[in-house]
Amino acid sequence: MTIAKQTVLKSFAAVVHDHGRCVTTALAKAETACATAGKRLTPLRRRVLELVWGSHLPVKAYDLLAILGREREQAAPPTVYRALDFLQQVGLVHRIASLNAFVGCGEPLQGHVSQFLICTQCGTVAELANLGLSTSISASAEALGFQATRQTIEVEGICKHCRKRGAQAVQ
Amino acid sequence: MTIAKQTVLKSFAAVVHDHGRCVTTALAKAETACATAGKRLTPLRRRVLELVWGSHLPVKAYDLLAILGREREQAAPPTVYRALDFLQQVGLVHRIASLNAFVGCGEPLQGHVSQFLICTQCGTVAELANLGLSTSISASAEALGFQATRQTIEVEGICKHCRKRGAQAVQ
DNA sequence: CCACTAAGGTTACTCAATAACAAATTGTTG
DNA sequence: CAACAATTTGTTATTGAGTAACCTTAGTGG
Ligand SMILES: [Zn+2]
Ligand SMILES: [Zn+2]
Ligand SMILES: [Zn+2]
Ligand SMILES: [Zn+2]
Numbered sequence: 068m069t070i071a072k073q074t075v076l077k078s079f080a081a082v083v084h085d086h087g088r089c090v091t092t093a094l095a096k097a098e099t100a101c102a103t104a105g106k107r108l109t110p111l112r113r114r115v116l117e118l119v120w121g122s123h124l125p126v127k128a129y130d131l132l133a134i135l136g137r138e139r140e141q142a143a144p145p146t147v148y149r150a151l152d153f154l155q156q157v158g159l160v161h162r163i164a165s166l167n168a169f170v171g172c173g174e175p176l177q178g179h180v181s182q183f184l185i186c187t188q189c190g191t192v193a194e195l196a197n198l199g200l201s202t203s204i205s206a207s208a209e210a211l212g213f214q215a216t217r218q219t220i221e222v223e224g225i226c227k228h229c230r231k232r233g234a235q236a237v238q
Numbered sequence: 239m240t241i242a243k244q245t246v247l248k249s250f251a252a253v254v255h256d257h258g259r260c261v262t263t264a265l266a267k268a269e270t271a272c273a274t275a276g277k278r279l280t281p282l283r284r285r286v287l288e289l290v291w292g293s294h295l296p297v298k299a300y301d302l303l304a305i306l307g308r309e310r311e312q313a314a315p316p317t318v319y320r321a322l323d324f325l326q327q328v329g330l331v332h333r334i335a336s337l338n339a340f341v342g343c344g345e346p347l348q349g350h351v352s353q354f355l356i357c358t359q360c361g362t363v364a365e366l367a368n369l370g371l372s373t374s375i376s377a378s379a380e381a382l383g384f385q386a387t388r389q390t391i392e393v394e395g396i397c398k399h400c401r402k403r404g405a406q407a408v409q
Numbered sequence: 410c411c412a413c414t415a416a417g418g419t420t421a422c423t424c425a426a427t428a429a430c431a432a433a434t435t436g437t438t439g
Numbered sequence: 440c441a442a443c444a445a446t447t448t449g450t451t452a453t454t455g456a457g458t459a460a461c462c463t464t465a466g467t468g469g
Contacts, residue, residue, distance in 0.1 A: 107446085164336040217395070224386040298456090416466090425457095434446080
């Protein structure tokens with residue numbers, strides 16, 4: 068079976084990189100995406116998105132809540148869940164079902180299929196947009212008379228950085 | 239891309255079928271699986287497995303808890319979660335991450351990859367064991383230097399029965 | 410019978426998510 | 440601008456998911 072051409076939307080970032088750039092880019096794209104969709108990126112929603120992009124690690128809802136609570140004096144679960152729901156609808160963040168956590172989407176401007184690679188060592192999540200893979204899965208379902216409308220594809224394993232590190236010295 | 243040969247481990251059952259047979263078979267296989275693995279299928283574990291097999295729908299942990307509570311006078315979350323953990327380890331049930339729910343495994347006797355088709359209309363879950371698909375996903379990951387160890391593949395959509403029903407009369 | 414291990418009971422807690430209703434903010438329209 | 444509608448956020452409270460820690464009970468082997 069051939070490996071389909073795939074786009075890496077959010078790769079395993081080098082351990083050290085200019086992450087400020089990641090955040091800036093993500094927020095700029097978010098503005099555009101919301102404007103295009105006719106949705107409002109309010110300060111709260113923008114801040115939550117910024118926090119999600121705080122790293123390339125998946126973020127838990129209650130961690131966001133704790134940070135917001137320090138910043139705003141008033142923050143309850145609905146505060147963060149509503150923002151996250153909105154961001155998901157616009158396609159700015161994805162929810163990782165197997166982790167109950169959220170990650171920013173690297174390419175929110177067009178709808179796309181997505182698959183996630185989750186490193187169990189460093190926790191980093193990479194997002195793929197392998198259309199061939201997605202199509203293959205849908206085809207497998209269709210062969211059974213099942214019409215697929217949504218896919219949850221989450222793969223756990225060890226990322227290339229951690230493999231390299233592991234080869235040098237098992238800590 | 240060709241569709242790999244796939245085994246349907248737990249198909250979309252006809253609306254009416256002899257489900258008692260499903261349960262009996264599942265419990266018999268469970269006895270064998272536990273005996274082989276040198277694990278004990280205690281009355282509690284057996285009962286939880288039986289409840290999971292109550293239908294072809296995914297079952298929530300707290301629903302199991304409620305039923306057990308009626309039957310046993312004493313049942314707390316650990317009661318059901320410990321049983322479910324055990325059943326998962328032996329491979330007798332699978333957890334559906336996108337639903338926070340559990341389904342019985344139709345073919346627990348040998349280890350296998352699995353994918354799940356979830357009908358959003360009737361709620362039924364079918365389990366596939368499409369090795370080609372699984373291999374294809376691992377290969378996509380490997381192409382990025384990622385060594386996959388576990389896959390969560392859950393597809394939502396409409397099953398063949400519901401499609402047929404829908405064509406006759408949109409209720 | 411005694412020591413050891415596995416299984417289950419019990420209490421209590423943290424985290425995940427949503428319901429329902431009130432207040433405030435924003436957008437629209439005469 | 441004033442009045443109204445729609446959206447967003449605040450607030451309170453609850454349900455559901457899952458786990459930690461500790462204790463008791465039940466099997467197992469000598
Ligand atoms: Zn970055
Ligand atoms: Zn890693
Ligand atoms: Zn059945
Ligand atoms: Zn169906």
